[in-house]
Amino acid sequence: MNYESYFQQLREQHLEQLKQFLTIPSISALSEHKQDMNEAAQWVAQKLKEAGMDIVEVHPTSGHPIVYAEHLHAPGKPTVLIYGHYDVQPVDPLHLWETPPFEPTIRGGKLYARGATDDKGQLFLHIKAVEALLRQEGELPVNVKFCIEGEEEISSPSLPAFMKTNEEKLATDVVVISDTSLLEKGKPAISTGLRGLCSLEVAIQTANTDLHSGTYGGGVPNALHALIELLASLHDDKGRITVEGFYEGVPELSAAMREEFAKQQFNEEKLQNHLGLDALYGEEGYTFVERTGARPTLELNGVYGGFQGEGTKTVIPKEAHAKITCRLVGSQDPVATLERISAHLHTHVPTGAKLTVTPGEKARAFNMDPSHPVLQTAADAYEEVYGTRALFTKDGGSIPIVETFSRVLSAPVVMMGFGLPDENLHAPNEHFNLENFDKGLLTIVAFLKRL
Structure with a gap:
């Protein structure tokens, strides 16, 4: 036919x-x-x-x-x-x-x-x-x-x-x-x-109201500062996620799998130029296709708080928020992963800040x-x-x-x-x-x- x-x-x-x-x-x-x-x-x-x-x-x-x-x-x-x-x-x-x-x-x-x-x-x-x-x-x-x-x-x-x-x-x-x-x-x-998926939302609260940055600046905790410090604790300077137990269930890349990735002949420089980037980023020791196909991630999807309108408003915000998603590989358990991230965040929450973690999607x-x-x-x-x-x-x-x-x-x-x-x-x-x-x-x- x-x-x-x-x-x-x-x-x-x-x-x-x-x-x-x-x-x-x-x-x-x-x-x-x-x-x-x-x-x-x-x-x-x-x-x-x-x-x-x-x-x-x-x-x-x-x-x-x-x-x-x-x-x-x-x-x-x-x-x-x-x-x-x-x-x-x-x-x-x-x-x-x-x-x-x-x-x-x-x-x-x-x-x-x-x-x-x-x-x-x-x-x-x-x-x-x-x-x-x-x-x-x-x-x-x-x-x-x-x-x-x-x-x-x-x-x-x-x-x-x-x-x-x-x-x-x-x-x-x-x-x-x-x-x-x-x-x-x-x-x-x-x-x-x-890759699998899990998501969460993080909220930081400090004072019970926004405060004048002249009257209170330097003397009270700032929710945005606290959130930034907390989020920065989630990765080290080599792109590796620092949450204890996060990599449990992540298989190491075999020589055969790395060879299969290499067959794609992916041009990292071309991608970098296409996206207008000075450099790509990711976990040390892996190529772009390995990082995006076979390694887990923890990414910030949104960070917000304080004054965002036109001009200047001199406030110390009382609250700040972040949305986070993780891509999971191998046998990583999305429920256990969310629990580990929550434990890490509660352990590292800065002095004077109160933390709320709300779990979201879960998929293997x-x-x-x-x-x-x-x-x-x-x-x-x-x-x-x-x-x-x-x-x-x-x-x-x-x-x-x-x-x-x-x-x-x-x-x-x-x-x-x-x-x-x-x-x-x-x-x-x-x-x-x-x-x-x-x-x-x-x-x-x-x-x-x-x-």
Whole structure:
């Protein structure tokens, strides 16, 4: 079967359908888009029916609906569960978009819209690949299930419970997810690891009111000074996190893993220049790709307090705040990590300051052995289409539900991404390169046939 010819003939039709999908402002984080979320779920369900799925169900949750579909007519063959999400990020700041975020526009071989690459465009590839196999061959080479949610961008609160209730329905030999990216144009990658996550908020209080810096300056504790001193205690001068026990569960990088990272041939100087930096930063003894893919972090995301308006206001602030997130690797326990950070902060809180620590998100890291046969099959499929075999990488980001899928369903997870790192996901002018739209369709077909 000539799938390249098939997809070329239907390319404009497929792109128009994807544009329809992208016009739906399915922003899960904003309650005013509740109806848009329902519309997006129904759109996905309809396209799965049109693709030839036997059973298509839209399951209500306490949040946004989960769409399930199946086509199970390949006895003795593997079962593949395809996961994706139809929700998207908010669009702010709106004025930075060159064209409206929910008016899909093609320019320069790229499709611009919110959700184009994360994750509507990549999810759409799977629906059309399965449809192509059924239309071209009348059957699928494997059993296929879909599980599509609308809450990935808000940490998937409803999906774990749905998975536990429907373990038998979702039972599979492999989970396939397209929500990551190639290393760069023409260089496919399969992520074999995602960092976990934990977050916390820190509040420091000193006096019961802001104070005049002339009358009280030099004689009372300053909440901002106390917070800065406390936060500075979290790292040493070599970029290492000083929290006792923080590195428990962090695996040392093997020679084989370091060799795999080196294959990426990442240009640190190019990145430094692109970002306008005088130097990169991080834990001593590791490269940029090692630091961002296989080492844990503790990052300040926001520090605020005192007067921030125009001009000068001579006050000693009574309170100061910080938001912190950690990326976790290996078997680091997010709950234990938060407890250790809290203990460190309470131990080091400066004299005269009162500390409040509020824990937030918690998610474990995900890891896969790159030698697993299903990952090797996926790498072969990329090579068939892209002409170069996919490299195995570790991604610095977190997709908490990936670890949940792997653990609850006891199945390997293959992250076959078709985005590019510079496609502005979560930012203004998000887009999807249409070269990877075309090649992604062919790669998914090749992978399912190879299984």
